[in-house]
Amino acid sequence: MKKIEVMQNVLEANEVIARKNCELLERHHILAINIMSAPGAGKTSLILHTLARLEDKLNIAVIEGDVASTLDAQKVKNKAKAVVQINTKNMPESCSLMAGMIAKALEELPLESINLLLIENIGNLVCPAEFMLGEHKRVVISSLPEGDDKPVKYPLIFATADLVLINKMDLLPYVDFDVAAFCRSVTDLNPKAEIISLSCKTGKGLENWCSWILAQTRTVSAKQ
Amino acid sequence: MHELAVTENIVSIAIAKATEVQAQRIIQINIVIGELSGFVPDCIQFYFDSLSRETIAQEATLHFQTLPAQLRCRDCATVFSPHNGAWLCPQCQRHRVEVVQGREFYVESIEVE
Numbered sequence: 266m267k268k269i270e271v272m273q274n275v276l277e278a279n280e281v282i283a284r285k286n287c288e289l290l291e292r293h294h295i296l297a298i299n300i301m302s303a304p305g306a307g308k309t310s311l312i313l314h315t316l317a318r319l320e321d322k323l324n325i326a327v328i329e330g331d332v333a334s335t336l337d338a339q340k341v342k343n344k345a346k347a348v349v350q351i352n353t354k355n356m357p358e359s360c361s362l363m364a365g366m367i368a369k370a371l372e373e374l375p376l377e378s379i380n381l382l383l384i385e386n387i388g389n390l391v392c393p394a395e396f397m398l399g400e401h402k403r404v405v406i407s408s409l410p411e412g413d414d415k416p417v418k419y420p421l422i423f424a425t426a427d428l429v430l431i432n433k434m435d436l437l438p439y440v441d442f443d444v445a446a447f448c449r450s451v452t453d454l455n456p457k458a459e460i461i462s463l464s465c466k467t468g469k470g471l472e473n474w475c476s477w478i479l480a481q482t483r484t485v486s487a488k489q
Numbered sequence: 490m491h492e493l494a495v496t497e498n499i500v501s502i503a504i505a506k507a508t509e510v511q512a513q514r515i516i517q518i519n520i521v522i523g524e525l526s527g528f529v530p531d532c533i534q535f536y537f538d539s540l541s542r543e544t545i546a547q548e549a550t551l552h553f554q555t556l557p558a559q560l561r562c563r564d565c566a567t568v569f570s571p572h573n574g575a576w577l578c579p580q581c582q583r584h585r586v587e588v589v590q591g592r593e594f595y596v597e598s599i600e601v602e
Contacts, residue, residue: 266516271506271596275520278498360491392491395527417584420576421525424588453584454576456563 279396282364286371286399293376296485297384298478299362299398301422302406303415304388307432309337310465311406311474312383316344318475319381323482326379328370330362330387337385349373353387361392364399381482390415394422402481408433409442416450424454428477431462434470492528495594496536502596503546512601515549519598524558525591558591 274280290297300308309329316325326347329337338350349370351362362384374382384400386393405426407415410433416423423429429451431444448460461477463470503518522528530553541547561568562578563585569578576586 266600266602268598268600269506269510269512270598271502272598273502273506273596275495275498275502275594275596278501279494363491363494391527395491417575420584421527421592450584453563454586456585 276395279364282368283397283399286364286367287401289371289376290382290399290401291485293379294485295376295380295382296402296478296482297382297398297400298402298404298481299384299386299393299400300404300406301386301390301393301426302388302408303390303411306388306406306408306411307465308385308388308406309340311430311432312341312385313344314465314468314471315383315475315478316341318471319478320344322479323381324379325381325383326374328362328367328374328382328384330366330385332387346379347374360387360389361396362386362398363396367398381478390419390422394419394425401485402427404428404430406430406432407447409436409440412441413443413447413450416447416454420454423451423458426455426458428459428461430474431460432465434462435464435466492532493536495528496533496540499533499551499596500537500540500544500546503549503599504544506596506599507545507601510601513545515546515599515601517550517552517600518546518596519552519554519600521554521556521593521595521597523556523591523593525588526594528594530555554597556590556593559589560586560591561589562586 302308324346327341327345329350332353335350338348341348351366403426405422451458451460461473463474503515507515534551537551557570559568560576562581565580567578567580576584
């Protein structure tokens with residue numbers, strides 16, 4: 266019997282596909298944003314409001330990840346330039362999107378006519394932290410009813426985010442959510458992360474989110 | 490829940506290497522897994538048993554070496570292992586920390602004959 270050194274990253278297969286996705290997107294000057302959160306934090310609402318506010322400025326495609334149903338895809342269909350629904354129900358790895366699923370979805374999208382891709386990941390604060398999809402920016406949404414301790418409980422996803430959104434700010438008078446403590450926890454873990462608070466219900470703060478997206482699209486097209 | 494995909498990777502990495510050195514059989518696969526990676530060895534073992542069937546990796550032992558999480562405080566540079574999962578510097582009592590070790594996940598070596 267002999268021992269042979271291997272030293273090979275198990276996640277490399279996913280990362281290789283993610284890099285290819287990213288190259289394909291950059292060839293087409295498309296900014297890709299991976300939107301992650303717990304179920305019910307407002308990923309779909311955020312995407313719907315983003316489409317409504319930016320449809321005149323950007324050509325937006327959406328990839329919807331869900332364990333089952335096409336409910337979200339139907340909701341965004343009329344506003345988006347194109348939408349692909351990925352259901353992970355029949356895939357054993359149903360807890361997160363993975364780079365291979367995005368590669369397939371990209372084949373169905375009219376890449377030449379879009380410049381922003383919003384990817385709605387599976388509602389989960391654990392697994393999506395492990396899998397790069399080929400995105401340029403990683404956005405995590407936390408909403409007030411979830412409590413202000415989520416960065417402390419799920420540090421990895423917050424530590425790898427470029428932007429953290431605090432959603433459902435309209436509920437502030439009704440819930441015990443310490444916004445300052447939440448922001449401090451995020452910044453402690455990840456000093457580079459930006460934080461924007463907003464409410465998809467009232468629309469307050471959405472203009473900051475949209476400005477952030479527009480600023481990012483400029484940095485991606487500046488690279489070309 | 491996402492262990493099937495990574496177990497497929499483990500099997501193909503091990504078989505590719507074993508084939509490269511013209512081994513007849515894989516006896517053991519040594520895997521290094523960081524405490525902060527979200528993968529469960531028992532789940533990997535479960536999928537491995539069926540994925541390796543009728544390959545040269547069949548009945549190979551999976552050996553997991555777990556690397557404990559190590560964090561470094563951004564303020565006082567203390568390196569520590571999180572206590573009860575809390576990313577809290579024992580000196581400063583703050584969460585201003587970065588990951589030094591614990592996200593690793595790789596096939597370290599295989600033992601073949």
